Amino acid sequence: MGRIRTYEWEDPSISAAAVGRATGLEFLREMQAGRLPGPPIAATLDFSLDEVDEGRAVFSMTPGEEHYNPIGSVHGGVYATLLDSAAGCAVQSTLPPGMGYTSLDLTVKFLKRITADTGRVRAIGTVISRGRQTALAEARLVDTRERLLAHATSSCILFPVPASAT
Incomplete structure (x- = not known):
């Protein structure tokens, strides 16, 4: 029997318009x-x-079968999305008003298999170095016993955000 999952989201342009108006x-x-x-x-x-503090961001999720790849475990893209979010937002948390960022690259190492039985996982992002134009961050994906499931490094480019027309 097929499974159904529904969800909703809000207009992303609202948050996008707020980028750069305050600190990251x-x-x-x-x-x-x-x-x-x-x-x-x-x-x-x-x-x-x-969690979010200057230079640190933590995301979490409980993996389910809706995250699976064809071989019965969580797809690597899900790992990468969590790690990219944690590393990028760690960088964003260091930015002054008027600045934005985007990822230049993401290097991920998948260390352990994740399934619906793994339980809640956390992606913990921290800034390693931040300059005027680039930043380097890392993120660790861990389970509830703090076992390392995956690791990533990310380079981000920093840029001024144009003033909003509103």
């Missing part, structure tokens, strides 16, 4: 508190921003 940390805290809508990808994969 303030932006992420507004999103975490629900005063800004989260990104649609968080609803699609059912993950959440649990």
Whole structure:
């Protein structure tokens, strides 16, 4: 029998319009508190921003079979999405008003198989180095026993965000 999963999300242009108006940390805290809508990808994969401080961001999710690849385990793209989110938002948390970022690259090492039996996983992102134009961050994906499931490094480019027309 087929399975059905439904979900909803809010208009992503609302959050996008708020980027750069405050510090990156303030932006992420507004999103975490629900005063800004989260990104649609968080609803699609059912993950959440649990913690954010300057230079650090933590996302979590409980893997389910809706995240599986054809061989019966969580797809590597799900791992990569969590790790990219954690590393990128760790960088974003260090940005002053008027600045934005985007990932230049993401290198992921998959270390352990994840299934629906794994339980809740956390992606913990931290900034390693931040300059004026680039930043380097890492993210670790761990289970509830703090076992390392995957690791990633990410380079991000930093840029001024154009002033909003509103």
